Structure formats: structure tokens, C-alpha cells
Amino acid sequence: MNAAAPLRQEAHLGAYDGLRAQVREAAARGAAIFVSGGGGMGESVPEGAVRVDTRCIADVIDHARADMTVTVQAGLTAAALAQRLRPTGQQLALDIPRPATTTIGAIVALSLGGSRRLGCGGVRDQLLGVRVINADGELIRGGGRVVKNVAGYDLCKLYAQSRGWLGVIVEATFRLAALPEQAGAVVIPASDAEAAERLCADVLRGDTRPTSLDVLSAAAARAIFAHTAGVAVGAAPLVVVAGFAGSAAAVRWQISELAPEARSAVSADRSGGGRRIASAVLDGASYERFCADIADLAYFPGRAGRGAEDGPGRVVLRAVAASDRVTRIMTDLAPICADGPTLAHIANGVIAAHVRAERCRDAADVVERAGGWWQFARAADAAAAGMALLGPPREDWGLMLGVKAALDERGVFGRGGAWDRAIRAGA
Numbered sequence: 001m002n003a004a005a006p007l008r009q010e011a012h013l014g015a016y017d018g019l020r021a022q023v024r025e026a027a028a029r030g031a032a033i034f035v036s037g038g039g040g041m042g043e044s045v046p047e048g049a050v051r052v053d054t055r056c057i058a059d060v061i062d063h064a065r066a067d068m069t070v071t072v073q074a075g076l077t078a079a080a081l082a083q084r085l086r087p088t089g090q091q092l093a094l095d096i097p098r099p100a101t102t103t104i105g106a107i108v109a110l111s112l113g114g115s116r117r118l119g120c121g122g123v124r125d126q127l128l129g130v131r132v133i134n135a136d137g138e139l140i141r142g143g144g145r146v147v148k149n150v151a152g153y154d155l156c157k158l159y160a161q162s163r164g165w166l167g168v169i170v171e172a173t174f175r176l177a178a179l180p181e182q183a184g185a186v187v188i189p190a191s192d193a194e195a196a197e198r199l200c201a202d203v204l205r206g207d208t209r210p211t212s213l214d215v216l217s218a219a220a221a222r223a224i225f226a227h228t229a230g231v232a233v234g235a236a237p238l239v240v241v242a243g244f245a246g247s248a249a250a251v252r253w254q255i256s257e258l259a260p261e262a263r264s265a266v267s268a269d270r271s272g273g274g275r276r277i278a279s280a281v282l283d284g285a286s287y288e289r290f291c292a293d294i295a296d297l298a299y300f301p302g303r304a305g306r307g308a309e310d311g312p313g314r315v316v317l318r319a320v321a322a323s324d325r326v327t328r329i330m331t332d333l334a335p336i337c338a339d340g341p342t343l344a345h346i347a348n349g350v351i352a353a354h355v356r357a358e359r360c361r362d363a364a365d366v367v368e369r370a371g372g373w374w375q376f377a378r379a380a381d382a383a384a385a386g387m388a389l390l391g392p393p394r395e396d397w398g399l400m401l402g403v404k405a406a407l408d409e410r411g412v413f414g415r416g417g418a419w420d421r422a423i424r425a426g427a
């Protein structure tokens with residue numbers, strides 16, 4: 001880790017003594033350790049393993065407003081952090097599912113994010129440093145609290161998507177973004193996969209700089225826009241949503257710039273049983289709601305934003321594919337998902353499909369045939385589908401095991417869990 005920067009004996013570090021003792025005691029008697037933030041996205045804890053709950057550490061350690069960075073403890077929820085930052089005009093620009101219960105630790109450990117990744121970057125881009133309890137119960141640090149700090153390898157990034165497998169994250173430092181003066185989005189129905197793909201390519205090639213670019217299946221669009229005034233997506237099989245944020249003038253200009261593309265997409269499409277489909281513009285509040293709903297829908301079964309689990313028997317399969325294959329995969333998934341929503345973030349090629357547990361294997365086959373890769377974000381979904389947490393083995397799993405051996409020599413974190421088993425079996 002950061003050998004050049006000895007740990008300062010900061011007063012608040014005593015807050016981690018209880019967790020450190022728990023880790024030391026469990027490791028000393030050879031028990032496996034599973035880290036939890038209470039968000040329900042983690043793994044089942046095997047018999048005899050110790051569950052370390054981080055919700056006891058939930059403070060903001062340091063908000064450097066001028067530098068636009070914040071250091072927070074891992075048990076703080078995303079919603080609590082957003083509430084603390086909002087009056088200062090700053091934000092952690094990540095779209096987090098279930099922010100009321102999802103903690104900073106889970107955000108880092110699962111590398112959570114959503115639509116605005118296109119314009120704002122993901123966890124790895126925004127994470128500047130971490131403080132972690134290792135298997136010896138020691139506090140170690142990676143990265144720092146300032147934006148320009150890194151000399152050599154930036155080890156803190158290893159903890160992004162580490163799934164509690166490398167240690168207990170107790171603090172994270174993030175780069176912040178200014179809350180935009182204005183935000184908005186254009187909603188454009190598309191008649192088929194080719195039209196949606198063309199539209200996305202045009203938007204990405206054009207003069208506008210979208211903050212987000214998503215494609216929704218008809219079921220996802222119905223779930224998301226059911227209560228949004230002025231949006232009628234009609235019978236379109238796919239709906240493209242391009243979002244913008246920034247100064248009021250820039251957002252207005254970009255939305256007007258995109259309007260001709262939206263109009264031509266509409267005029268080119270007279271299908272859908274004769275029902276004309278129309279594009280629409282979302283205001284800032286509706287766009288914010290859209291990003292929150294999409295984040296929920298991308299990780300949790302159930303109707304977006306309403307908290308109700310109205311997708312009984314469904315799980316969320318997440319796929320990654322080249323951007324130009326995304327809309328085709330969504331089309332091929334449609335009969336398998338039936339009325340289950342499917343959505344995609346075009347920027348990073350991530351597709352989230354709500355599939356009945358018994359059809360998951362068919363959905364995974366569609367993704368694999370298209371050269372994509374899949375996984376379950378939540379261990380509970382993999383368990384319900386009776387499938388491995390991760391899809392076909394990847395070349396970098398051997399490297400991951402090397403990192404694991406270097407940072408957790410005895411392999412205490414997550415031992416015997418779904419993630420540990422999947423990586424070891426596939427590497």
C-alpha cells in the first residue's frame with residue numbers, strides 16, 4: 001500500500017477498534033469473514049463464518065469543499081451522503097440503487113453506478129483513496145485524500161468491485177462534482193434494434209455531450225415512465241433516453257440540437273399498430289427521477305422506484321457486450337424476458353435484464369452467443385436461478401487470485417462464498 005505515507009494518528013481512527021478486534025479474533029481462529037453493509041446485495045454467509053457489519057461507522061470525516069473531495073466512513077448510506085452534500089452544491093455523481101440502504105462500502109465493493117457513468121465516470125474514476133482493515137486487523141491505506149496524489153500504482157482502485165474479498169473498507173475518499181445548474185433528457189422511441197443502434201451512434205458522434213445514454217425495452221419504459229407527465233412511448237419496442245446536465249444554456253442547446261434527430265426518428269416510424277410514437281423532453285426533476293429509477297431497475301427485481309417487489313420469481317442478469325451489439329441482444333432477450341424490463345447503458349455496454357429464474361440460462365446463452373459476458377450483481381439472484389454468480393471464466397481471474405494472495409494471504413475474506421468459489425473454480 002502507500003508505504004511513503006505513514007499513517008497519521010488521526011483521532012477518529014479509534015472508531016475502527018471494534019471492527020479491527022472482530023477481524024483479528026475471527027482470523028486468529030481461522031474463521032472466514034464476510035463484510036456487510038446491510039444493503040442486501042451481498043452473499044449468503046456460510047456456516048461458521050463471521051459477518052462484520054459496517055453500519056456502526058457512518059460519519060463524514062472530511063469534506064474539502066474547495067478541493068471538491070469528501071472522505072466518508074463505509075457504513076454511511078448513499079442517501080445520507082447526498083443529503084449532507086446537497087446544501088454545499090456538490091454531489092457524488094454516481095447513480096446508486098436503493099440509496100437509503102446502500103452504503104459507501106457496498107458502492108466501492110460492487111463498483112455501483114448507473115446512467116450518468118457516460119458523462120461523470122464510474123467508481124474507479126471518482127475513488128481517490130481507501131482505508132481498509134486487513135486480515136491481521138491492521139489499518140492500511142491506499143491512495144489519498146487529494147486528487148493528484150498517485151505516484152506508481154494506484155492500489156486503492158483494486159478495492160473497487162472487490163466484493164468484501166480483500167478486506168473491510170472503513171473509509172473512502174471521492175472526487176465530487178458540482179450539482180448541475182440544469183439537467184434534462186430527450187426520450188426517443190425507436191421502431192427496432194437497428195433504429196435504436198443508429199440513433200445511439202448518431203448521438204455519440206454528434207456535437208452534443210450527453211451525460212447518459214440508455215436504451216429501454218418497452219416493459220422498462222412502461223415501468224419507468226408510467227407516471228411521468230408528457231411521455232407516451234406507445235408501442236415502440238425500444239426507447240432511447242439521452243440525458244444532459246450542466247449550465248442551463250448548454251442543456252437547452254443540446255436538447256434543441258438533438259430534437260431534429262428525435263423528430264426524424266419519429267417521422268421514420270409509423271409502425272406500432274398505427275399508433276404514432278412521439279419523442280418527449282424530460283425536465284430536471286424528471287431526469288433525476290429517471291436516473292434513480294434506472295439505477296434501481298438495473299440491480300433489483302421489482303418495479304422501479306416504488307419499492308414493491310412486483311417481479312416475483314424474477315432475477316436481474318447483468319451482461320456486458322460491445323456497444324454496437326447491445327440493442328440486438330436486447331431484441332433477442334425480449335421473448336425470454338417476456339414482460340420483464342430490460343435496459344442498457346450504451347456507454348459501457350452494460351445490459352440489465354429481468355428474467356424469470358428458470359429462463360436465466362437461456363438469457364445467458366443469448367449473451368454468450370453475441371460475444372458478451374454476464375454475471376449476477378446480487379448473490380441472491382444467482383442462488384434463485386441456481387447458477388454461478390459469474391459467467392464463463394475470464395483471463396483476468398488468475399490475476400485476481402494473485403492480488404487476493406498478496407492482500408489476504410490466508411484467504412479469510414469471503415472464503416467459501418459464491419464469489420470466492422466462482423473465481424477459484426474458473427481461474
Ligand SMILES: Cc1cc2nc3c(=O)[nH]c(=O)nc-3n(C[C@H](O)[C@H](O)[C@H](O)COP(=O)(O)OP(=O)(O)OC[C@H]3O[C@@H](n4cnc5c(N)ncnc54)[C@H](O)[C@@H]3O)c2cc1C
Nearest residue numbers: 035036037038039040041042044074105106109164169380
Ligand atoms: C442466498 C442468500 C441467503 C441468505 N440467508 C441469510 C440468512 O439466513 N440470515 C441472514 O441473516 N442473512 C442471510 N443472507 C444475507 C447475508 O447475510 C448478507 O447478504 C451478507 O451479510 C452481506 O451483507 P449485505 O447483503 O447487506 O451486503 P451489502 O451491504 O449489500 O454489500 C454488498 C457487497 O459489498 C461488500 N461490502 C459492503 N460493505 C463493505 C465494506 N465496508 N468493505 C468491504 N466490502 C463491503 C459486501 O461484502 C457485499 O459483497 C443471505 C444472503 C443470500 C444471498
